[in-house]
Amino acid sequence: MLAQTRSTPFRLGFLARLYLLIAALVALLMLVAGTSLVAIGRLQGNAEQISSTASRLLVSESFFGTLQSLTQNLSDALAEDRPDQLDGYVGRHRTLQDQALELLAQLERVTPAHAETKQRLAALLPELDRRSLALIDAQRDLLARVGRNAVALRDLQLQFSRLKQDLLQAQFVTGDELVAYSIKQFIIPLEQVEALLFDAIGVASIKALDEAGGQIAQRLPALQQNLGNVLLDLAPHQDSRTDYAHSFQAPFAAIERQLAVPGDGAVAQYYVWLSDQQANREQKLQLGRLQHQAREDIGTLIASAQQASDRQLGLAAQTYRQGVAGLLAMAGLSIAVALAMGLWLGRTMRMALAAVSGTLQHLAAGDLRGGCDYQRADEFGRVGEAVNRVAGSLRDALAQIGRNADEQDQIARGNAQACGQARAGLEGQRSSIGALTVSLAELETSFGEVAQHAGETAMRVGSVEALTLQGSQRMAATRIDTQALAEQLETSVAEIANVEAVSEQIAQILDVIRAIAEQTNLLALNAAIEAARAGDQGRGFAVVADEVRGLARRTAQSTGEIQQRIERLARGIGSAVRSVEASRTKMQGNLDQVGQADRLMQEIRSQVERIAAMSREIDSATAQQRLAAEEVSRGMHAIDAAAELHMDSVVAISDSSERQARMSAEQQALCARYRT
Numbered sequence: 001m002l003a004q005t006r007s008t009p010f011r012l013g014f015l016a017r018l019y020l021l022i023a024a025l026v027a028l029l030m031l032v033a034g035t036s037l038v039a040i041g042r043l044q045g046n047a048e049q050i051s052s053t054a055s056r057l058l059v060s061e062s063f064f065g066t067l068q069s070l071t072q073n074l075s076d077a078l079a080e081d082r083p084d085q086l087d088g089y090v091g092r093h094r095t096l097q098d099q100a101l102e103l104l105a106q107l108e109r110v111t112p113a114h115a116e117t118k119q120r121l122a123a124l125l126p127e128l129d130r131r132s133l134a135l136i137d138a139q140r141d142l143l144a145r146v147g148r149n150a151v152a153l154r155d156l157q158l159q160f161s162r163l164k165q166d167l168l169q170a171q172f173v174t175g176d177e178l179v180a181y182s183i184k185q186f187i188i189p190l191e192q193v194e195a196l197l198f199d200a201i202g203v204a205s206i207k208a209l210d211e212a213g214g215q216i217a218q219r220l221p222a223l224q225q226n227l228g229n230v231l232l233d234l235a236p237h238q239d240s241r242t243d244y245a246h247s248f249q250a251p252f253a254a255i256e257r258q259l260a261v262p263g264d265g266a267v268a269q270y271y272v273w274l275s276d277q278q279a280n281r282e283q284k285l286q287l288g289r290l291q292h293q294a295r296e297d298i299g300t301l302i303a304s305a306q307q308a309s310d311r312q313l314g315l316a317a318q319t320y321r322q323g324v325a326g327l328l329a330m331a332g333l334s335i336a337v338a339l340a341m342g343l344w345l346g347r348t349m350r351m352a353l354a355a356v357s358g359t360l361q362h363l364a365a366g367d368l369r370g371g372c373d374y375q376r377a378d379e380f381g382r383v384g385e386a387v388n389r390v391a392g393s394l395r396d397a398l399a400q401i402g403r404n405a406d407e408q409d410q411i412a413r414g415n416a417q418a419c420g421q422a423r424a425g426l427e428g429q430r431s432s433i434g435a436l437t438v439s440l441a442e443l444e445t446s447f448g449e450v451a452q453h454a455g456e457t458a459m460r461v462g463s464v465e466a467l468t469l470q471g472s473q474r475m476a477a478t479r480i481d482t483q484a485l486a487e488q489l490e491t492s493v494a495e496i497a498n499v500e501a502v503s504e505q506i507a508q509i510l511d512v513i514r515a516i517a518e519q520t521n522l523l524a525l526n527a528a529i530e531a532a533r534a535g536d537q538g539r540g541f542a543v544v545a546d547e548v549r550g551l552a553r554r555t556a557q558s559t560g561e562i563q564q565r566i567e568r569l570a571r572g573i574g575s576a577v578r579s580v581e582a583s584r585t586k587m588q589g590n591l592d593q594v595g596q597a598d599r600l601m602q603e604i605r606s607q608v609e610r611i612a613a614m615s616r617e618i619d620s621a622t623a624q625q626r627l628a629a630e631e632v633s634r635g636m637h638a639i640d641a642a643a644e645l646h647m648d649s650v651v652a653i654s655d656s657s658e659r660q661a662r663m664s665a666e667q668q669a670l671c672a673r674y675r676t
Contacts, residue, residue: 167230168532182233186226193219359387404663411659503570510566513559521552 167183524545531542
């Protein structure tokens with residue numbers, strides 16, 4: 001019994017000590033387990049922080065590239081003066097502004113430091129947006145002003161052309177050599193001024209327009225003096241119908257207004273344009289400095305985020321080492337269990353970190369073909385899913401770039417269509433030139449008809465002269481016979497009266513011929529004026545008009561001679577009346593002579609009618625020539641419109657080609673960085 005009583009306390013103490021030891025071991029195991037759980041929680045938080053930081057770094061890198069690309073697009077749009085590109089830039093810039101604000105919010109969660117840098121960047125981005133939009137508005141105003149200047153320059157060229165035409169018409173109308181010399185002295189420097197302006201517009205250079213405007217402004221006083229000399233020489237020829245002073249000074253005053261420096265003229269507008277361009281260049285430089293400052297601030301924040309991520313990774317590694325050291329200090333089962341748990345956790349974390357790190361390295365190297373293979377229902381699995389989503393976003397971005405390449409292909413087809421329009425315009429020009437050729441052929445035909453009729457008219461006038469001479473000879477013989485036939489005076493009086501009536505009718509017909517000749521001369525004068533307005537294209541028509549005027553003058557001279565001879569014939573008839581008393585015995589023979597004279601006069605009448613018909617034909621031919629000249633003018637307008645269409649198409653093709661080349665280069669450079 002004593003042995004039993006002694007052994008029981010021993011067993012109880014042993015059991016108590018064993019219980020206490022087990023309790024201590026259990027408490028120690030729980031402590032180790034709690035420490036391990038805390039370390040695991042820290043590692044999980046650090047892993048999530050690393051995943052979030054990696055995603056934000058990728059987003060910031062994409063934002064950084066987009067900002068650089070958008071800056072280049074703005075510079076190209078401002079350099080090319082393209083309103084459509086400026087409108088597209090506004091939308092893209094506001095999208096980038098939203099991305100920048102989102103990036104600031106993300107960096108605020110990642111890096112609580114650098115508050116001053118983030119505040120400066122938050123204030124800088126709205127200022128950058130405001131200055132960019134202000135620069136775009138200023139560029140649009142410049143484009144509108146350039147369009148108004150183009151209209152003003154075209155009006156200026158029209159005033160030059162109108163003034164030259166009026167001067168040439170005045171020279172032709174007056175026919176004064178002194179006036180012609182004064183007009184020539186005025187037109188020569190006027191054409192030089194017009195050539196300066198034409199060359200400057202053709203070069204499309206602001207510097208060339210500036211120099212041309214200065215030279216033209218220097219020559220304006222000399223032109224004004226020459227115009228005064230022209231008006232002085234034209235003063236004797238001026239009447240109520242020809243107000244040369246008003247017709248010449250009005251376009252010259254319009255030219256002075258257009259060329260005024262300074263003022264509201266075309267050249268002055270370009271001075272304003274140059275001033276605005278200088279201000280825009282300063283705004284561009286300031287905008288570039290703001291963008292550079294924004295990129296530096298964003299780079300500072302990104303570097304801070306990367307440093308924070310590195311610190312989190314270091315803290316995770318330190319916590320892992322502390323957990324392993326605590327587990328090694330345990331004895332027995334606690335050490336084995338803790339070591340087993342540590343080894344398991346370490347292996348799991350190393351596998352997860354290796355998988356995530358390898359995937360991030362592939363993404364940083366530009367390889368988007370794979371993804372994170374670690375797929376478990378834990379924090380590291382969520383990190384792998386986030387990395388896979390980042391890779392998918394990048395692949396979608398590359399797919400979008402491919403679609404942009406398709407859009408470039410459509411642009412290329414649009415260029416081909418523009419080329420087709422240009423070819424169609426060229427065909428239209430060839431058609432217009434063909435129509436002009438036909439019109440010129442018609443003009444040549446009409447000119448031939450006019451020349452032929454002029455020749456026939458000359459021949460007919462010669463015949464009239466011959467017949468008139470023959471009639472004079474017959475009348476002379478009649479006068480001789482009348483002197484011998486005085487006894488037959490009573491029976492001859494009536495016949496002599498008939499001859500006088502016929503002479504009066506012939507005089508009336510000659511008056512009609514003279515009126516026709518004057519009308520022909522007036523029509524030829526109008527034709528010469530129209531030819532002078534047509535310039536080099538109407539020189540041949542002017543020569544023909546001069547020939548027609550010469551023919552009209554010769555016709556008038558011939559009719560005058562016929563009139564004189566008829567008057568002499570009338571005087572001869574009067575002599576015959578006075579001599580009829582002494583020629584009665586030979587009156588019958590005189591009657592025959594008078595009959596022959598009557599037939600000759602009838603022949604003269606028919607020839608004169610032929611001349612009148614030919615004059616009408618000349619009038620008809622002149623009308624045809626006028627219609628042909630109008631056809632030539634319409635053809636020239638068609639050629640001008642087609643040329644303008646061709647120029648627009650060529651400019652569109654050139655702009656599209658340059659834009660396509662830049663987009664292709666950017667896409668190729670971006671695609672070359674990644675492998676999908």
